[in-house]
Amino acid sequence: xxxxxVLIVDDDPDMVETVSMMLxxxxxxxxxxxxxxxxxxxxxxxxxxxxxxxxxxxxxxGYTLCAELKKDDKTRNLPIILLTAVGxxxxxxxxxxxxxxxxEADDYIPKPVDTQTLVNAIERLCS
Amino acid sequence: MSRIRLGGIKISEGRSHLNxxxxxxxxxxxxxxSRLAANRINITLLTHVADSGGGHSVSALCTExxxxxxxxxxxxxxxGQDCTVSMQSDINILSVFxxxxxxxxxxxxxxxxxxxxxxxxxxxxxxxxxxxxxASPDMAxxxxxxxxxxxxxxxxxxLDWHAAYQGKEQVLREIICSYEEQVIKVYNIAQxxxxxxxxxxxxxxxxxxxxxxxxxxxxxxxxMPFMVAHPGLQEQLSTSFCFPISHREExxxxxxxxxxxxxxxxxxxxxxxxxxxxHFGDRYGIxxxxxxxxxxxxxxxxxxxxxxSTISVVIRSEELERSIQALSGNFTIPS
Numbered sequence: 001x002x003x004x005x006v007l008i009v010d011d012d013p014d015m016v017e018t019v020s021m022m023l024x025x026x027x028x029x030x031x032x033x034x035x036x037x038x039x040x041x042x043x044x045x046x047x048x049x050x051x052x053x054x055x056x057x058x059x060x061x062g063y064t065l066c067a068e069l070k071k072d073d074k075t076r077n078l079p080i081i082l083l084t085a086v087g088x089x090x091x092x093x094x095x096x097x098x099x100x101x102x103x104e105a106d107d108y109i110p111k112p113v114d115t116q117t118l119v120n121a122i123e124r125l126c127s
Numbered sequence: 128m129s130r131i132r133l134g135g136i137k138i139s140e141g142r143s144h145l146n147x148x149x150x151x152x153x154x155x156x157x158x159x160x161s162r163l164a165a166n167r168i169n170i171t172l173l174t175h176v177a178d179s180g181g182g183h184s185v186s187a188l189c190t191e192x193x194x195x196x197x198x199x200x201x202x203x204x205x206x207g208q209d210c211t212v213s214m215q216s217d218i219n220i221l222s223v224f225x226x227x228x229x230x231x232x233x234x235x236x237x238x239x240x241x242x243x244x245x246x247x248x249x250x251x252x253x254x255x256x257x258x259x260x261x262a263s264p265d266m267a268x269x270x271x272x273x274x275x276x277x278x279x280x281x282x283x284x285x286l287d288w289h290a291a292y293q294g295k296e297q298v299l300r301e302i303i304c305s306y307e308e309q310v311i312k313v314y315n316i317a318q319x320x321x322x323x324x325x326x327x328x329x330x331x332x333x334x335x336x337x338x339x340x341x342x343x344x345x346x347x348x349x350x351m352p353f354m355v356a357h358p359g360l361q362e363q364l365s366t367s368f369c370f371p372i373s374h375r376e377e378x379x380x381x382x383x384x385x386x387x388x389x390x391x392x393x394x395x396x397x398x399x400x401x402x403x404x405x406h407f408g409d410r411y412g413i414x415x416x417x418x419x420x421x422x423x424x425x426x427x428x429x430x431x432x433x434x435x436s437t438i439s440v441v442i443r444s445e446e447l448e449r450s451i452q453a454l455s456g457n458f459t460i461p462s
Contacts, residue, residue: 011137013134013222013225013253013255013435014253014255014256014403014437015314015403016225017254017255018254018315018403032225034134034224037291038135113314114461115314115461116461
């Protein structure tokens with residue numbers, strides 16, 4: 001059986017590295033992009049089985065990319081997990097949790113991410 | 128050798144760079160970190176080596192530019208006579224990624240700086256990125272040099288990169304969050320065991336040779352999980368890096384071939400621990416929590432790198448279990 005291909009889009013390169021090492025150890029093939037525009041290009045080049053998308057990124061944020069992909073017939077069914085620092089531990093940010101809930105993302109996980117929660121969500125959405 | 132493909136470049140502009148050289152002591156780094164944390168001064172980048180030669184430890188760190196003088200005062204006045212402190216403002220942190228632990232990436236970076244006559248002010252690795260400290264006036268030359276040495280598929284030319292980067296720093300600053308956790312959460316602690324820690328001091332003019340040695344080591348397929356560099360004594364550059372013990376002979380040969388006048392010091396066996404967490408580079412006090420936890424367990428970090436959103440610490444192998452226990456008691460770590 002071929003490996004599921006997961007694309008990670010996050011402007012924190014250490015986060016991309018950490019999540020990709022974790023997913024590779026679980027048997028996933030991983031692609032990497034470092035902002036929303038690179039993420040768009042990466043999806044066009046090779047559509048993943050699942051997209052892990054950070055919210056707060058320069059150039060194009062995760063909400064925008066998520067909305068674009070969900071509007072496009074070709075990518076409407078692509079499962080998307082949004083990761084965001086908007087959570088209980090965050091005291092100040094220009095983003096709100098409500099914005100995230102209004103998108104059509106398939107799951108929404110607040111940072112700091114519990115790695116097992118993320119893996120469980122990916123396995124559920126990829127099955 | 129074909130050009131190496133990289134994912135991107137990230138720049139943090141307008142930093143102050145503080146360099147503290149102290150008599151080797153168990154508490155030098157803890158003292159520095161605790162003073163800055165108590166005054167809510169964030170460390171955006173840190174390099175530390177417990178023994179940089181001559182019985183001195185060196186800790187170099189970046190703060191926001193406006194915090195530089197306060198930081199300098201805290202280190203200078205409260206550090207006592209045993210501590211020599213210097214400060215340089217208008218420093219930028221330039222991070223390229225991903226390096227995938229390939230020494231050729233760092234080697235080519237160093238050769239690029241040397242080839243363009245740019246002085247390296249400091250260097251710190253994280254699991255994904257290699258961060259260089261560059262004086263602001265040198266930045267344009269460095270960016271142009273990087274595009275000659277590496278391929279950036281997302282940005283074919285420096286002009287494309289500049290166009291995409293314009294305003295990015297401002298956005299990055301706006302999306303910085305403030306966390307107020309009771310216990311700091313980390314995503315994971317990664318450990319790489321069975322390593323040698325090599326330390327050497329060299330004149331700035333030999334930066335190109337150090338780069339060539341690292342490029343040469345890449346030819347053996349060796350990975351380099353940790354590296355720091357900062358100003359050493361007598362206007363030299365002090366650097367420390369880790370390679371697997373199993374490749375000790377290749378490392379010795381390449382260093383000897385390219386830097387015959389330089390005599391490296393080696394610690395072994397060592398372990399490199401990396402703690403990665405959300406916005407670690409944006410939040411004060413995290414490095415202090417780490418070194419305080421280790422000090423409480425009587426563990427002396429041999430070398431430390433704090434860059435991007437990761438803190439990496441090199442310890443003696445026999446202290447691994449004690450260190451993990453200490454960190455587990457002071458950070459929330461997923462099982």
